[in-house]
Each structure stands twice: as structure tokens, then as C-alpha cells.
Amino acid sequence: MKKLIMSLAVASIATLSFAHTPVNNTAPTVISQSQDKVEVKPEDLPEPVKATLAAAPYSEWKAEKAYLVPGENETKYYEINLSKGEETATVKLDKDGKVIQ
Template identity: 50%
Template sequence: MKKIILSAAFLAFAGLTAANATEVKEPLAITVKQDSTTKVPVELADLPEAVKATLQTEPVKQWTPTAAFLVTNADKTSYYHIDIKKGDETAAVKLDKDGKPIKS
């Protein structure tokens, strides 16, 4: 009797395994959103004059520029991202080519 119950249990398990093995699942769709923004380093001396002038106005002139980047978005708009430092504090400003602040 034990052999019959074990055989039945084995056949039931094998049947479930076979059913799961032949089950077809839908393929998983993977979507990747690429960030088309480019960030190119720019020498501080090579910044446009309007941007340099804005950096010399209040309250920004109290900060020291440490690095600058030209950021170009996917829609071809661009701005200058300038890292600034005052003592232990760090921040960044975003200015267009005319030296006007960009709102994030």
C-alpha cells in the first residue's frame, strides 16, 4: 500500500512539473529611457563674457567658481552649470549664454 501511495505522489509531482515546464509565459518587455543630456567641461576662462559678468554680481560674487560645464539637453537647449564654493559650502548655478539664471 505504501508503494502505491508513494508512486501516486511521485506521478502527481512529475505531472505538475511537466505542466509547469510547458507553460508559456509572455516575454518581458524591457524599456530603457536614455538621458540625452551631454555635459562637457569648460575652462572658467572660456566662459562667455555675459556669464563671467553674472558671476561678478551679488550674491554670487561672494562665491568662488571651481568648475564649469556646458550642458546640452535632448531638445538642443543648453546652459552653463558652474560649481561654486564659499568656505566649506558648495553649490551650483545654472546660467544661459546670456548670463541669465536657468530655473530647474
């Protein structure tokens, strides 16, 4: 009987020692999740952006792909991949059609 009681006591102590979870006293870490650019159809670009692309020096270029990209201070801009024959270029425009860089 003594062996049974001792075995239960040892098993209880062992269980309690493994069940102990250490406390983490460090401050929580804030993770900022950045958004990726989102593809936009060139025909769905805002009118001011289309107007800039239709004017010189972009009028001879064709918009192949466009992306809405998150910028600093919660601003957004459009990154537009252009092509003219074998040449390619990228232009960044704000929502008002102004070139940024």
C-alpha cells in the same frame, strides 16, 4: 554509390536548412543618443556668464568647475560649481548669463 548520393543529398538539405535567416518585419528602432555635459574652464565662460558670476549674489563665490550641458530643444546651458569657504553651490546659467531652473 547510392549511399554517396544519399549522403550528399542529406548534407545539402541540412546545410540549406541551417543557412536560412529569418526575416525581421518590425520597424527600425530610432535610438536618440544624448550628449553628456562637457567641462569648460571657468575662465573660458562667455562674458555674460562671467558678468553674472561677478555680480551679487555670486560675487563672493569662486567658480570651481563649469560644464556646458545640452538642454531641451537643442538649447545649452552652463552648470557652474561654486565654493565659498566650506560652502558649495551649483548655479545654472544660459549663454546670456540668466539664471535658469
